[in-house]
Amino acid sequence: MRLVATEMIDESMVLARNVFAGKCLVLKAGTSHIPKYTNSLKNMGIHYLYVEDELSKDITIPDAITEENRVRCKEILMNTLEDLQKGQSLKLNKLADNVENIISDIMSNSDLQLSLSDLSATDEYTFSHSVSTTVYALLIGYGLKYTRKMMSALAMGTLLHDIGKIVLDPAIVHKEDALTNEEFEYVKKHVECGYELLKDAPNIPTIAKEITLNHHEKLDGSGYPRGLKGDELNEFARISAIADVYDALTSDRCYRKKWPTYKAVDFLIENSGIKFDPDLVRIFIQRIAVYPNGSMVRLSDGKIALVKDQNKYTPLRPIVRVIADENGNRISPFVINLMEVLSLTVIESEVEISKSIINQKRNYTMEEESFL
Numbered sequence: 001m002r003l004v005a006t007e008m009i010d011e012s013m014v015l016a017r018n019v020f021a022g023k024c025l026v027l028k029a030g031t032s033h034i035p036k037y038t039n040s041l042k043n044m045g046i047h048y049l050y051v052e053d054e055l056s057k058d059i060t061i062p063d064a065i066t067e068e069n070r071v072r073c074k075e076i077l078m079n080t081l082e083d084l085q086k087g088q089s090l091k092l093n094k095l096a097d098n099v100e101n102i103i104s105d106i107m108s109n110s111d112l113q114l115s116l117s118d119l120s121a122t123d124e125y126t127f128s129h130s131v132s133t134t135v136y137a138l139l140i141g142y143g144l145k146y147t148r149k150m151m152s153a154l155a156m157g158t159l160l161h162d163i164g165k166i167v168l169d170p171a172i173v174h175k176e177d178a179l180t181n182e183e184f185e186y187v188k189k190h191v192e193c194g195y196e197l198l199k200d201a202p203n204i205p206t207i208a209k210e211i212t213l214n215h216h217e218k219l220d221g222s223g224y225p226r227g228l229k230g231d232e233l234n235e236f237a238r239i240s241a242i243a244d245v246y247d248a249l250t251s252d253r254c255y256r257k258k259w260p261t262y263k264a265v266d267f268l269i270e271n272s273g274i275k276f277d278p279d280l281v282r283i284f285i286q287r288i289a290v291y292p293n294g295s296m297v298r299l300s301d302g303k304i305a306l307v308k309d310q311n312k313y314t315p316l317r318p319i320v321r322v323i324a325d326e327n328g329n330r331i332s333p334f335v336i337n338l339m340e341v342l343s344l345t346v347i348e349s350e351v352e353i354s355k356s357i358i359n360q361k362r363n364y365t366m367e368e369e370s371f372l
Helices: 034-043 067-085 093-108 122-143 148-159 163-167 181-187 190-198 206-214 235-249 261-270 278-286 350-360
Strands: 002-005 019-021 024-027 048-052 296-299 304-309 319-324 330-337 346-348
Touching (some): 067 093, 093 148, 296 319
Antiparallel strands (some): 019 024, 304 319, 319 330
């Protein structure tokens, strides 16, 4: 299995994971002849797909949680917020049950360096982001040896961290162009609006409710809404800040494309001890795949490879399958463990390679495109 930009799908590929839009399954795993669907997928804002082909057979991509739990959680969250918008009371029983399933998934996958695989439509970003942010936060919580009760509180708070956006003008919240200063100040109100919606909810711990208010606060006081800093921020707030920013950077947004995973990691490291808790950043980085299995990378000698597997505790040096030379010409695949060949490093990721190839607008033959 591997990850491929939607623009670069060809007839040799078979869809490896289901594709959802909202509550609907739009393409089922095992679908062939995918190119005929690419325009529709791009119109929905789905820019990457997981596929199976000859080059990626035997590559597995572990996810932190099962597809069933991810889809179910998004659906419950959508229904919960829709009911709230209709003036109904906040009902969290189903969400709480699903939280327990997600925690079980996290605990059973604790030894893996994980990547998330939610390739959702752009217009459901809020729900996908909430679920992925929760998974990332739980990875940190598990690394801190949180009790099940603490994990549940952390998960409930992060799942609902952006709930305040439902009372804001969607035309501004989902604006594709850059926000004006006035619009940005307006969007920032979602944290206080969210806290107001949750503060009297009986079945949510106070510390979880505070995540809605504090997930944009930063260690150096540069965050909002109150500019808290240092010890004024509890650990849940520090965790949610890391998880929220990381998922936002590595997701396609209506106003920009996602960052490569390693650049988002670099951002966290560069701001470690400034905006983010350095101990929590370290725990987080140990538990994610900087170059996820199945993603395309360019090595320092120019060759193109697929990430085949991870080396534990050394996320920058995975095991790769080289598939093309420095000019993009297909070669007989061979495997390199970057822990054993220290002269080579990864210099570009899937996102950057895909963009450069697409922007070249070359007239590749079908055979040439099948591996890029």
